[in-house]
Amino acid sequence: MASPRILIGVLDLPGKARDDLAEVVAKGAFAVIAAERPEELPNETELVVAHVRAVPTRDWSSLTARLPTLVVSDSRLDSDLLKAVDAGVVDYIIEPLRHGDILRRMIAKVIENRRLAEEHRRDRDRLAELNESLETHLEMLRLDQQAGGHIQRKLLPPRPLSLDGVTCDYWLAPSLYLSGDFLDYQRFDARFSVFYFADVSGHGASSAFVTVLLKYLCNRWLGEWDGAKPECLAADWLANLNRELLDTGIGKHMAMFVGVIDHETRRLHYSLGAQLPMPLLVSEGSVAPLEGEGMPVGLFPNVEYPKLSCALPQNFRLWLCSDGVLEYLSGRTLDGRLKELERLVLASEDLGAMRASLSLGGLPEDDEDTISGHAPGYEELPDELTIMTLSGFYHDEE
Numbered sequence: 001m002a003s004p005r006i007l008i009g010v011l012d013l014p015g016k017a018r019d020d021l022a023e024v025v026a027k028g029a030f031a032v033i034a035a036e037r038p039e040e041l042p043n044e045t046e047l048v049v050a051h052v053r054a055v056p057t058r059d060w061s062s063l064t065a066r067l068p069t070l071v072v073s074d075s076r077l078d079s080d081l082l083k084a085v086d087a088g089v090v091d092y093i094i095e096p097l098r099h100g101d102i103l104r105r106m107i108a109k110v111i112e113n114r115r116l117a118e119e120h121r122r123d124r125d126r127l128a129e130l131n132e133s134l135e136t137h138l139e140m141l142r143l144d145q146q147a148g149g150h151i152q153r154k155l156l157p158p159r160p161l162s163l164d165g166v167t168c169d170y171w172l173a174p175s176l177y178l179s180g181d182f183l184d185y186q187r188f189d190a191r192f193s194v195f196y197f198a199d200v201s202g203h204g205a206s207s208a209f210v211t212v213l214l215k216y217l218c219n220r221w222l223g224e225w226d227g228a229k230p231e232c233l234a235a236d237w238l239a240n241l242n243r244e245l246l247d248t249g250i251g252k253h254m255a256m257f258v259g260v261i262d263h264e265t266r267r268l269h270y271s272l273g274a275q276l277p278m279p280l281l282v283s284e285g286s287v288a289p290l291e292g293e294g295m296p297v298g299l300f301p302n303v304e305y306p307k308l309s310c311a312l313p314q315n316f317r318l319w320l321c322s323d324g325v326l327e328y329l330s331g332r333t334l335d336g337r338l339k340e341l342e343r344l345v346l347a348s349e350d351l352g353a354m355r356a357s358l359s360l361g362g363l364p365e366d367d368e369d370t371i372s373g374h375a376p377g378y379e380e381l382p383d384e385l386t387i388m389t390l391s392g393f394y395h396d397e398e
Helices: 016-026 057-066 079-087 100-154 205-224 230-248 323-328 334-347 351-357
Strands: 007-011 031-035 047-051 069-073 091-094 161-163 166-173 181-187 192-200 254-262 267-273 280-283 286-289 308-311 316-321 385-392
Touching: 007 016, 016 031, 016 047, 016 100, 047 100, 057 069, 057 079, 069 079, 069 100, 079 091, 091 100, 100 205, 161 181, 166 181, 166 351, 181 205, 181 385, 192 205, 192 230, 192 385, 205 230, 230 254, 230 267, 280 334, 286 334, 316 323, 323 334, 323 385, 334 351, 351 385
Parallel strands: 007 031, 007 047, 047 069, 069 091
Antiparallel strands: 161 166, 166 385, 181 192, 192 254, 254 267, 267 308, 280 286, 280 316, 316 385
16 A cells, blocks of 8 residues: 655645646646745645745744745745745745756755654653663662662671670772671670671672672671680681682682681681781781682582681781772882782771771761762762771770
8 A cells, every 4th residue: 555645734825836847846746735825835745835926924934833844936036035034934936937946956855854853752762761761770670779888788797896805897989879898796605706807709799799708607606606616606607608609609718817816815716718818917117918829619529728816915906908999009019019908008007097098088977878868979889898907805804
């Protein structure tokens, strides 16, 4: 079935001139209707070819507002032609009967432009709808992420937290609302306290979910421990966690340090998996990294993790940093940055001094501000950054 032809209205005074003009337009495969006044044109009309003599000056504005209009005239000197152009006609042609081909091409071009403009308008409207829907979904996602961030922060220990003469403090700066960095410090009994420091691969929700699993498993294993063989606890936890992550099949692994503080003998029993940088022990004006190495947790099956221990001096401070700290250290090589970290740790009395040394003093101490979206600067962090300290044995017991 042939598509209906486009209807063109021809406005002119009745007579042979109008009939000739309508005949010229009709040669272009258009349907034509001739009329004397605009109101006589049907609603199906898509374009008007109006002779300048047929439309009063006051009516040009209303006509061009209703339909795209081409004006024709028999003379360039017609004063009404300029008035029609000023009113907004899309184009004009002089002596249309002599230039019928040009007139029909102009009509076709105007109609095509109108069709394209209508398509663009529909596309803009659709794009506006999609953008509004996207903004709504992004806001919902942001609120969900904020809520998840608040819940994740509730799983962290209070800061600072003192247990039997050893005080834990930390600072956590997520690159997103949710973090793949996590830590904890808990008292087992009057003799032992347990802590861990983890950096899950990746960022965002999937990494944060692993930290929730980590918290649950470690709480369960701590509740099942009978206090025997503290030197084996850390290595056993890492081996069990390695198996759990592989069994879930979520494709996540982590760097992790687990420590057991024996407050009676003042020793630290620990194990680690791919921890970088190594924890740094500061005492009596010197700093030294803890010994040992281990495989990443959750990457390879059947991994055995080392059972390590060291003495804790009377006045010590143990520093643990996620690998995000390396982004803020000077030095062209990894060894150079690690040496710089040792220097900063030795010169820092607390977390505030360390943050200032890393040029992070402008960020708030309370990471809840960034979860609420009020903390400037976090969006500029190249990576998540977490710093944890344990210091003792000179604090009052709580």
